[in-house]
Amino acid sequence: MRLGELCWSRYRLPFAAGFSTAHGAMRAREGLILRLTTDDGTIGLGEAAPLVEFGGGDCDLTEGLLRSLLSDRHTIDLDELIPFLNARFCEQPESAALRCGLDTAVLDAQATARGLPLAALLTNDMPAATVAVNATIGEPDDDAAIAKARAVLAHGFSTIKLKVGLGGTAQDEVRRVAAMRDAIGPGCVLRLDANGAWSVAEACALLAQLAPYGIEYVEQPVPAQDLAGLAHVRRCSPIPIAADEALTGPASARRIIEQHAADVLILKPMVCGGLHAGRAIIDLAAGAGIRTVVTSTIDSGIGVAAALHLAATLPPDSLACGLATSDLLTDDLLIEPLTVAHGEMVVPKGPGLGVKMDERHLA
Numbered sequence: 001m002r003l004g005e006l007c008w009s010r011y012r013l014p015f016a017a018g019f020s021t022a023h024g025a026m027r028a029r030e031g032l033i034l035r036l037t038t039d040d041g042t043i044g045l046g047e048a049a050p051l052v053e054f055g056g057g058d059c060d061l062t063e064g065l066l067r068s069l070l071s072d073r074h075t076i077d078l079d080e081l082i083p084f085l086n087a088r089f090c091e092q093p094e095s096a097a098l099r100c101g102l103d104t105a106v107l108d109a110q111a112t113a114r115g116l117p118l119a120a121l122l123t124n125d126m127p128a129a130t131v132a133v134n135a136t137i138g139e140p141d142d143d144a145a146i147a148k149a150r151a152v153l154a155h156g157f158s159t160i161k162l163k164v165g166l167g168g169t170a171q172d173e174v175r176r177v178a179a180m181r182d183a184i185g186p187g188c189v190l191r192l193d194a195n196g197a198w199s200v201a202e203a204c205a206l207l208a209q210l211a212p213y214g215i216e217y218v219e220q221p222v223p224a225q226d227l228a229g230l231a232h233v234r235r236c237s238p239i240p241i242a243a244d245e246a247l248t249g250p251a252s253a254r255r256i257i258e259q260h261a262a263d264v265l266i267l268k269p270m271v272c273g274g275l276h277a278g279r280a281i282i283d284l285a286a287g288a289g290i291r292t293v294v295t296s297t298i299d300s301g302i303g304v305a306a307a308l309h310l311a312a313t314l315p316p317d318s319l320a321c322g323l324a325t326s327d328l329l330t331d332d333l334l335i336e337p338l339t340v341a342h343g344e345m346v347v348p349k350g351p352g353l354g355v356k357m358d359e360r361h362l363a
Contacts, residue, residue: 001077002078003077003081006037007034008066009033014330019328029300031050032059038109040113043112044107044112046105046306047306050062050097050098051097056096066098091251091273096271096272100272103273103275104303108353112351119310123279128316129346130345132320132344133323133340134189134320135149135157135160137152142180145180150184158187164177165197170205174206174209181214190214190215191218193220196220196224199229204236206221207238207239218239228259230261230262231259243262243265246262247281249272250281250284253285257288263290263291264319270299286315294322294323298325306353308347323345324345334355
């Protein structure tokens with residue numbers, strides 16, 4: 001199969017309600033929906049939704065990279081496209097979303113042509129039919145965060161990820177976590193995401209205070225560029241540590257593993273360069289005895305579906321993944337939304353991604 005035509009549409013989807021991280025308040029998600037057509041007429045869909053906060057550039061830059069790619073190599077065998085992109089961009093963060101979108105579109109086309117779910121092309125094992133997922137709580141107001149947590153528990157979720165590091169004092173952080181634990185009870189899994197908000201000293205002091213609240217792990221307690229600091233925090237912390245923003249591809253995964261900087265890797269295909277890169281990271285982590293959690297970057301339904309297929313290739317005893325994010329946006333751009341029931345997301349069974357774009361909503 002060879003690449004015939006490649007086109008794209010740009011979208012902007014507002015958040016349904018307030019959503020904050022240590023990087024700031026987010027008001028809308030922007031990205032590109034890619035449509036790849038092969039020489040035999042097979043269509044593959046992908047999503048390229050860069051995140052400036054992760055050093056991933058923006059949509060203007062991504063469109064520029066796409067135009068440059070088309071001018072350089074208009075026709076190419078699909079099996080050669082991703083190695084070509086990886087060689088050209090060498091895990092550059094600003095190209096990660098583009099590589100993810102094209103990787104997804106290629107796999108979608110190849111799997112569709114073979115009548116297989118996309119996940120089947122990523123593993124030799126049987127992909128999972130469902131993936132356990134967490135609910136993400138990003139409301140900066142504690143009362144609103146607790147109300148959201150109670151609502152998602154009522155819908156069957158058993159794992160909650162709470163955004164912390166949103167400002168205030170150490171006492172404010174402890175109060176927020178304590179109030180959340182009190183609201184959700186001891187039976188719900190609680191994980192925290194600081195998005196690099198704390199210094200090494202702050203993180204070590206805070207994690208000692210947060211340990212009594214039964215935290216599964218804390219994502220990125222210190223800035224992404226301070227890998228030595230992350231390793232130090234892991235050594236001093238009574239709570240397991242997860243690397244999030246520090247993970248940008250297989251090369252960074254190797255550095256994190258070599259420096260013993262994390263107990264868990266938070267894998268975002270949109271940040272790490274796609275599904276093939278994601279599988280490489282999963283294998284590296286497994287070889288080092290480190291667990292991997294696949295999450296979206298709050299993408300449209302195409303990006304979430306791609307990450308879901310990757311998550312379906314994780315080992316059966318894996319931790320809950322961060323994929324139940326579609327309700328954070330006003331639309332997922334799909335005709336039929338991805339299904340979440342009792343804290344699990346159903347992996348589409350149809351060929352390729354197994355989802356269909358709502359062209360009217362995209363327009």
